[in-house]
Amino acid sequence: MPDTAMPLPPSAGEATTRPRRRLIVVAPWPYHPACGIGGGVLCFELLRRLAHRFSIHFLCFDQVPHDREAGLRALGALCDSVTMVPLPAAEGGLADKWGQLSQVPLRLPREARGMRSPAMAAALSRLARQWQPDAVLLQFPQMAQYADDAAGAPVVVDVQDAALVSRFREWRSTEGVARRLTRLVAWLAWFRYELHWYARADGLVALSDNDHGVLRSFFPDRPCLLSPVAAEPRHLPPRGRDGYAAFIGNFDHAPNRDALEWLLGTIWPMVRRAMPSLELHIAGPGIPAWAADEARDGVVIRGFVESLDDFYGAARVALVPYRFGGGTKIKALDAMARGCPVVATPIGAEGLGVTPGVEMEVAGDAVGFGAAVLRLCQDEGAAMRLAEAAHRHLARHFSWDSKVALLAGMLEEIGATRREGAALTPPAG
Known part of the structure; x- marks a missing residue:
């Protein structure tokens, strides 16, 4: 097992003798x-x-x-x-x-x-x-x-x-x-x-x-x-300049499908034009067939991944581009726990209690979201400061x-x- x-x-301090x-x-x-x-x-x-x-x-x-x-x-x-x-x-x-x-x-x-x-x-x-x-x-x-x-x-x-x-x-x-x-x-x-x-x-x-x-x-x-x-914070791995942008989700869930459509149709083309070497890796079950059409533009369809530690450990930035949804976006927490800097929309950051620009980059429109992705990919110091602050925030509040x-x-x-x-x-x- x-x-x-x-x-x-x-x-x-938890009592172990009381009947369950x-x-x-x-x-x-x-x-x-x-x-x-x-x-x-x-x-x-x-x-x-x-x-x-x-x-x-x-x-x-x-x-x-x-x-x-x-x-x-x-x-x-x-x-x-x-x-x-x-x-x-x-x-x-x-x-x-x-x-x-x-x-x-x-x-x-x-x-x-x-x-x-x-x-x-x-x-x-x-x-x-x-x-x-x-x-x-x-x-x-x-x-x-x-x-x-x-x-x-x-x-x-x-x-x-x-x-x-x-x-x-x-x-x-x-x-x-x-x-x-x-x-x-x-x-x-x-x-x-x-x-x-x-x-x-x-x-x-x-x-x-x-x-x-x-x-x-x-x-x-x-x-x-x-x-x-x-979440349980992991050891912060070192990050180089050859990582990818990461987006993971269950794409049978409507907010994830919409986020993927917005990311591929609007945000990613802007990022790719400014940084042609950067790849976007998409992981998770239920990835729609039409997403494969974007693979030629630096998009890599991963499907199910066995290890989130490996997926986020090799990423340069994690994306949480939700336009709607409720609850708390667990994928943001997963990335923060593994020391991967996060760019999210206000809905993607909901429930996490973060200060934009301190523990996470937060942007509500496509242009601002893309600019935040580029900023973290091009400034290793800023990305590391964000990841470390997010790690501390997680340990204190979750x-x-x-x-x-x-x-x-x-x-x-x-x-x-x-x-x-x-x-x-x-x-x-």
Whole structure:
């Protein structure tokens, strides 16, 4: 078993003799260190640490972009049980068209509809009745639709990326009447979906200040925890002048596809004209076929990469060119942890608490973004100062110990509240 699949030792001062609470985690896919999705890697690292406080029963769909068996092995080392449910077959033809038209009145956006599964609902109910968990943690918005299937157990939704924020931004940034109408319908569907299902939960978890504020505004009577992303800073590697510009993401995710389109269509041509020797390396699952057409302009399509340490270690600068999206951009944190200087848009820097020009270059337009890339590639001293400041910022503000303690405390408190309420309720009849 690789080291990355093993539980971490308890943190200093953590009680190891107290009985562990029971937690069911419900996810869209099996998490593991090489799953190819930043959110999945982050959630796996969270599981590693929660496993010292909870007996975890993991439930997910049987889908993963990379190495399913590695995922099963990694989860098996952490969890008391792992249950995988087949992903529903994709709808086509008239059924898909009806789904697109009906997503607003039915409160069922396309991504959530693709994960609507009676088998998943039944599996969650069965596990909840069998294990009587202290809490059920539903991770990612598309899994919130199972809030009523926990057999009475308290439910917390780990929102990760509030679609009512990110899809609104997507609509605002879209051009063209037809495309804007499509994006507006998608946002309205997500808006109705999240308003309904988040209100059914006993608690909510947000990754970014912005998402946290929005969720608290819409759900003032629900406990809402701000639980920022966390990372472990690595050793800062030396960087030369022969590295590349790096962009990585799961390109099945709409904000990543849009960022790639903007990067290749507008930003990169300007950078390439000013610095013809610089290459752009694109990595991650789901890279669209049209991106290959740009390979002749110094663009290298890497696809899945086994090691983020190697990918960012050989890069001169990391790019986070988001025009919309919610939550916190984990790829920015990953690069900062590995000493790679970052250029991001304001949305790409959201939730990181950075000062533009100190820990990260931040630019909201294509010209400014391209100029920042060139500045860091041409001034090694500036790039190193930025990377070192980002490294220090990460160590101060993105501690795993703090994140785990706050989340575990919320889960335990919600479970205790439910148990106390049940004890005070007189038996029926």
